[in-house]
Amino acid sequence: MSHEPSLAVTAANVRMFAPDGTPPPDAPDWIRHFDHPYLHGAFAPTDIEYEAEDLEVEGEIPADLCGAYVMNGPSQRFEPVNEKYHYYDGDAQLRAIYFRDGKATFKQKYLHNGAFIVEDKAGKAIWPGLAGPYDFRLPGSPIKDVSNTDVIFYNGKILSLWYMAGDPYQVDPLTLETVGRETLGGNLSHSVSAHSKTDPFSKQMFFFNYQDEPPYMSYGMANADGTLNFDIDIDLAGPRSPHDMGLTENYAILHDLPFYHDVDLLKKFGRRVMGFHRDQPARFGLIDRFGRSDKVQWFEAEPCYILHIANSWEEGDWVHMVGCRQEDPMPVKDPADHHLASMMSYRRRTHILYRWSFNTKTGAVSEGPMDDRNTEFPTVNTNFVGRKTRYSYNQVIPIPHEGSLEGRCQTFNAMVRYDLETGETQRYDYGDGVYGSEAPVAPAHGATTASDEGRAYPVTFITDTNDWSSYCLIFDADDITKPIAKVKIPRRISIGFHTTWIDGADIWAA
Numbered sequence: 280m281s282h283e284p285s286l287a288v289t290a291a292n293v294r295m296f297a298p299d300g301t302p303p304p305d306a307p308d309w310i311r312h313f314d315h316p317y318l319h320g321a322f323a324p325t326d327i328e329y330e331a332e333d334l335e336v337e338g339e340i341p342a343d344l345c346g347a348y349v350m351n352g353p354s355q356r357f358e359p360v361n362e363k364y365h366y367y368d369g370d371a372q373l374r375a376i377y378f379r380d381g382k383a384t385f386k387q388k389y390l391h392n393g394a395f396i397v398e399d400k401a402g403k404a405i406w407p408g409l410a411g412p413y414d415f416r417l418p419g420s421p422i423k424d425v426s427n428t429d430v431i432f433y434n435g436k437i438l439s440l441w442y443m444a445g446d447p448y449q450v451d452p453l454t455l456e457t458v459g460r461e462t463l464g465g466n467l468s469h470s471v472s473a474h475s476k477t478d479p480f481s482k483q484m485f486f487f488n489y490q491d492e493p494p495y496m497s498y499g500m501a502n503a504d505g506t507l508n509f510d511i512d513i514d515l516a517g518p519r520s521p522h523d524m525g526l527t528e529n530y531a532i533l534h535d536l537p538f539y540h541d542v543d544l545l546k547k548f549g550r551r552v553m554g555f556h557r558d559q560p561a562r563f564g565l566i567d568r569f570g571r572s573d574k575v576q577w578f579e580a581e582p583c584y585i586l587h588i589a590n591s592w593e594e595g596d597w598v599h600m601v602g603c604r605q606e607d608p609m610p611v612k613d614p615a616d617h618h619l620a621s622m623m624s625y626r627r628r629t630h631i632l633y634r635w636s637f638n639t640k641t642g643a644v645s646e647g648p649m650d651d652r653n654t655e656f657p658t659v660n661t662n663f664v665g666r667k668t669r670y671s672y673n674q675v676i677p678i679p680h681e682g683s684l685e686g687r688c689q690t691f692n693a694m695v696r697y698d699l700e701t702g703e704t705q706r707y708d709y710g711d712g713v714y715g716s717e718a719p720v721a722p723a724h725g726a727t728t729a730s731d732e733g734r735a736y737p738v739t740f741i742t743d744t745n746d747w748s749s750y751c752l753i754f755d756a757d758d759i760t761k762p763i764a765k766v767k768i769p770r771r772i773s774i775g776f777h778t779t780w781i782d783g784a785d786i787w788a789a
């Protein structure tokens with residue numbers, strides 16, 4: 280293998296990197312051998328575990344902001360197996376900022392799950408990643424279950440989750456030390472998908488699993504004390520690839536979407552080849568969220584794919600779901616991306632904010648777009664998950680266009696607040712070469728009533744490629760056009776995936 284960059288997809292030709300194309304100084308040396316945009320620049324791994332107290336602040340941390348903002352995301356530790364890397368492969372690294380009494384502390388630590396511990400002892404990567412080839416001789420998954428996708432707070436612990444559906448791992452919310460695998464008292468018999476949800480008040484967890492063998496999907500609920508309440512099979516026509524689900528006060532909304540992989544090709548070649556079946560509807564299944572019935576009421580809508588739901592709620596006989604819809608999820612490969620064309624194209628699909636409404640009495644479906652901008656990673660005030668919300672806070676993803684290097688990798692260049700009732704928007708642009716993260720909306724301490732949706736603080740981690748600095752921005756949920764505080768993080772943060780907000784009353788009682 281030549282270690283000289285030879286492809287078009289290089290650090291130097293993608294604007295997200297430093298203006299002169301050099302890697303960040305704290306990135307591991309081995310990345311220089313890899314001509315891969317998701318190992319360089321704002322995405323370059325940072326393999327340092329550390330904590331820092333009493334962080335420097337511009338502006339003022341609100342006195343009623345109390346809790347932790349936690350992000351999961353990839354930070355590849357060793358040179359990838361087979362010299363192949365996919366953006367989704369990196370080892371799970373947790374980054375957390377804690378706010379209390381107007382002060383902030385930051386911690387960064389790897390998740391020490393099964394695969395991480397084995398590779399740590401070996402001093403090298405062992406499992407292949409999504410770019411394959413899959414190795415079915417290895418224990419566990421034929422690719423590494425990195426558990427790097429999402430984090431939620433459940434039963435006094437952070438849970439790390441993986442988008443392919445994997446083993447959830449418990450993490451101490453104060454130390455970020457890995458505790459062990461979450462088994463729900465030994466009763467969790469399968470994997471769990473990335474976008475499980477916890478009710479902020481009842482503390483129950485709602486989750487689904489999907490797999491290539493029957494039953495193709497299951498849905499379950501765990502009690503607040505860490506025990507399994509129920510886990511039921513969901514009847515589908517074949518394997519699917521759902522990513523998220525909706526949750527209302529009485530229902531879970533399961534996704535059966537016509538964008539899924541070919542099982543025969545998976546068996547024959549060990550590769551997931553995705554196809555969009557435009558002749559099949561998008562199906563949404565409403566099921567009693569508490570498992571009082573295993574009956575699923577299915578609704579059909581226009582074909583599409585969905586990564587993330589902003590929120591869903593009930594109004595009379597209607598159940599509403601707002602999320603980011605992909606009209607055409609089939610990625611278009613750019614030959615300039617050479618052998619990385621497939622992976623690069625999957626991160627360049629477009630998504631628009633969209634509303635689906637289902638009538639539980641008549642079976643009617645109403646649907647339609649709410650905007651035309653390319654936004655994703657939507658969040659709402661965490662106290663309002665499953666309850667009617669007026670605002671959604673989305674990350675703006677630039678769309679690549681000919682002659683421009685912008686948008687070649689997925690980055691968040693701005694945050695938009697949608698008013699779902701009036702259609703009005705607010706926007707904050709992070710700046711040239713400056714990238715944000717999914718921004719959970721932290722409720723102000725004590726703001727728990729229906730009129731308190733705006734008493735909250737969207738928070739986001741920032742990576743600035745101009746000087747490799749990082750910081751956390753705090754916004755007032757009612758006006759996101761400028762941050763109210765900027766908290767300096769001592770070292771660069773590598774761009775991550777999903778995040779959560781943990782209320783201080785939960786975290787310091789844990």
Ligand SMILES: [Fe+2]
Pocket residue numbers: 428442473474522586587777
């Ligand atoms: Fe996701």
